[in-house]
Amino acid sequence: EPEVTQTPSHQVTQMGQEVILRCVPISNHLYFYWYRQILGQKVEFLVSFYNNEISEKSEIFDDQFSVERPDGSNFTLKIRSTKLEDSAMYFCASLAGGQTQYFGPGTRLLVL
């Protein structure tokens, strides 16, 4: 069964550093999403992406964040200057349309 993959599974970085989280959505899917889950809290929506542009973003997705689909397969989330409070599990998801979202296994980001 096709699946969403994410790399790396874990990343440790220093505060102020840039990180790029990578996702490979399911190949025929058209809609892509990033979510985060701070330890012990609920999953939060960050951004949705369709037709090579952001279709919606939450108040969490500020100027420190950006997304890109550089090559038609990868979908990336960049955090420009990480803060301690960016430590979380980041999930990518994709959707074909009219169906349920498929989630990747997540990247656990720890900012020191």
Add this chain to the structure above:
Amino acid sequence: KNEVEQSPQNLTAQEGEFITINCSYSVGISALHWLQQHPGGGIVSLFMLSSGKKKHGRLIATINIQEKHSSLHITASHPRDSAVYICAVPYSGGGADGLTFGKGTHLIIQP
């Protein structure tokens, strides 16, 4: 923005019991999602429903659009059903939106 409330937050039951988890939301939606999060963190979609009832194996999901309420039922519960069950609705109400998640119900089924 939609608000999602789930109850109970925690539920411990014996194997074989019938389980009900409830979800209510504040703004009209196109569809509601039930998801399962495993102890390792992985998230799996269980149901997407916009009306009535859906069944998959021992899981049943119902929704009442007028009352803005949904329930997830597990029949003949088993220890492998132990997980966090999460209700989610579209962030802005549309079908392909990102999702607003509830806090989840942490379910433990004891043998």
